[in-house]
Amino acid sequence: MKPASFAYFAPHIVEEALALLAEHGGDAKPLAGGQSLVPTMNFRLAQPAALVDLNGIDELFYIREDKNGLRFGAMTRQRTVERSPLAQRHTPLLYEAMPHIAHAQIRNRGTIGGSLAHADPAAELPALAIALDARMRVRSATGSRWIAARDFYVGLFATDMRPDELLVEVAFPDLPPRTGWAFDEVARQHGNYALCGAAATVTLADDGAVERMRLIFLSVGEGPVEAAQAQTLLTGEQPTPMAIRAAAETAAAQDIDPVGDIHAGPAFRRHLAQVLAARVLTRAARKG
């Protein structure tokens, strides 16, 4: 469990990192918190020829308010988000879900950008980013672009980023008025990847009916999975226990197609998806 040899670069500014990525093409990998990358290298599942260490790039560590919400520098530690009053105020869903990610020791190192870029289907942050309509800013030596979270994830451990691109920032807009939120997951042990998880936002109209709703699952597909049919079903309805149950059933039966693994078979995953969907929708609707 020793990694293969690799070149190591420790740039201090983003431009330098981008130049290194451009120079090495697909052979270099950015190193953020290392909490996913280093174990993969130790198992020799990843053998990058070069690592571009982002930990010395101060300009990537920040949480900033702007008129639409919050912007997080890619290198912001997960633990920093978890303890941020700004995050609590602007992105309470993100704030509430942070402690579900791994253990405190891992969150001390693990970064928001690293988790978003890693695109693990069992990770919380990608699902949250979609539920909250986040946008990712990626840069390369030749330019910069924004990608909506729902377009960012394109498959198993795959994003829309090119190998020479770096995720530098993620923007989370404030929730619309009368919007409730909730997150829940089932993990065999606290700190383990979830067998299934669900994030929801529910915006209510003046008459109390659901105006807009987002229900995103993790750990039931190749990436975060949006429960499109459940969303359609509940939109325009009063969020009664019965309507929520119907939405949860639809989500579990039609919106997801989970595969089994040693921890949970497809049937159990569907069961959990239904349980969690009902739980988060109920809580989100109540807060809305």
Add this chain to the structure above:
Amino acid sequence: MSTRYFGQPIKRNEDPRLLTGRALFTDDVQLAGMLHVAFARSDLAHARIRTIDVASAKERPGVVAIYIAKDLGDFWQPGPLLVPPPPVEQLEFHQRTQVPLTKDKVRHAGEAVAMIVAESRYVAEDALDDIFVEYEPLDAVVDLEAALKDDAPLVHDDLERNISARVAQTKGDWTQAASEADLVISRRFHYDRGTAAALENRGIVASWDAKTQHLTVWDTTQAPIAIRNGLAAMLGLSERQVRVIAPFIGGGFGPKIMMFYPEEVLLAWATLQLGRPVKWIEDREENFYATTQERVQVHDAAIALRRDGTILGVKDIFLHDSGAYAPYGLTVPINSQCTLLGPYIVPNYYSEFTSVFTNKPIVTPYRGAGRQHGVFVMERLLDIAARELAIDRVEIRRRNFIRPEQFPYNNEIIYQDFAPLVYDSGNYEPALERALELIGYERFIREEQPQREAEGERVGIAVVNYIEGTGIGPYEGARVTVEASGKVSVVTGIGTQGQGHYTSFAQVAAEQLGVPVSDVHIVTGDTDLFYWGAGTFASRGAVVAGNAVHAAAANVRAKILKLAGEKLEVAEEDLELIEGRAQVKGAPETAIPFGQLAAEANPLRGAVKPGTEPGLESTEYFGPERGATASGVHAMILTVDPETFLVEIEKYVVVHDCGKVINPLILEGQIQGGVAQGIGNAFYEQLHFNENGALLNASLMDYLLPTAMDVPDILSDHIETPSPLNPLGVKGAGEAGAIPVGALFAQALDNAFRDIGLETREIPLSPNRLFELVMEAKKAV
């Protein structure tokens, strides 16, 4: 004696060193010129080796040597059979033991094919990529029943079937008992595989010094003396040329006493070839394949009872997974067979097992060592019987207990130590009553449970009993010396893996000698310092080595009294030993420090009487006639989230009887740790092999160990029924915590889901499995 040390909750002598990172572990050994070893291991579980090409690996800079089986010449030998089969009448046994590097075919995933020695472990692992092995894949033998089919592929081609052994043992007449019974219950039970997952993986450093012609080996073994003897014989060296040191070890649990692991013989051999020290530290991934594992068994069991719950007999026919080789003989299945009878009177017993070769890592004892299965089967049968007969679960157990006046109690079959299974002592009912009181059984059943269930909760309670054969022979020894400083040293041959030997043995010696425990220096696990012994396993350290320390310390005490008596010109009976001094009772002004006595017993000048030994020292050995039987009761209250099937242990009670307690703190630690492993075994840990024999979860990411958050505080209490088989009256306690947890979980779950008639017949469980079982049970209702 004014101060008592035996039985006191004394803090551990070794902890300051361990907790501040100053204790020596094998990986801490750094030697000049040391080389590093990695092993090329097979990805396939069952395959013939066509060719192995190591040419390009040898070219890699930093690679010093690469060895495959044929390079070993005559040194290539299958390992020894550690424990021969016991002398039982109905026995079939086929000896097949592991080899240092596979020659013709691999028999489990992770079996070593080549050994790479390089300047660093990094380079050694790089070279793994350069080794090309051409395999012819073979169908794998994974499932036990399929393994015994006529057309099953063979793990060992020269055997007719995949049978490692077959043993039947009988007590009374089961057939007769069944024909007279009011009720016979038959069920099938499954127990699946796990691994001990010690905090420290295995590791070896071997260093041959050509000038002194001396081999030193640091090894994470539980049996350094046996390793020394074996290595010397294999390498053609005198035992005096080989020193094996088992330093501090981060957990043994049994798998560290598999002799010999291929790595153990290969590193010792390689340092002789290369004339440089070599080091191999097993990584966690290797540990999942290369370290032995335990516990697949499938039992077809039946119990015959009278209407009042009296057990008339038990019949149990089971399959045992031995893995690819069986170097440890039949210890595990014999333990299952013998432990099944538990604390109960079972007049008629027929037990037959078939130990099966499979293409999976080797099975050897792991904490509990087969006892889990026996307890699981018996306790489950009693639970089901209680339900069928409408007798309370606790009451059916009480009715069948062996009574105190029936000891020694002969179960008429042969135990793992080859002696008849005779329980030396026991007193089961008080322990049960105490456990019921601590868990609040009656009140819970009558008030709390119905009330909480009315509120929609799923909550269950369970109480199970077990016995544990501990403290088996053959023997251990100890040398106790009063040094010129007045401090005491105790040397014993067994190794230590966290059991607290530095404290409990010190207490035993201190009790005799009247010195503070902190003044007793313990040496374990260094073959140059103590020549004889067997090892630390089977809950025997305290019983066997502990009594040897006691005997040696008692001799030294006698020597001190004799010498002090002569000097003070008083009778020995008038002396007392206090705080490292001998004095006339109640007259501190007469005190002579031990240091002075030690110096006088080892004079520099003057004649010594013939037949006199120098110094205040004694070496003694203790070998019990047979094992001492410990026993206990575990009880718990468990809640299950009815939607997610996650479980939470609300309360856990252990009432335990291991005879005289040397140190209650250490005992508590042993119980806590054992229960933690038991909880892991029951609900978190499971090795998933696919139909090709590939292990699907060879990392701690997917092999779930219980964490501090999953293990509840344990409320424990003790009953002391001293063993008559040793002077200290102690019994082993190392494995007790782990043994009955599976049975306990199953009973608690059944209790929580009794409305749908859940009957749990397998361990381990997971939320996923529990979900499936509950769905099945609901369908059946």
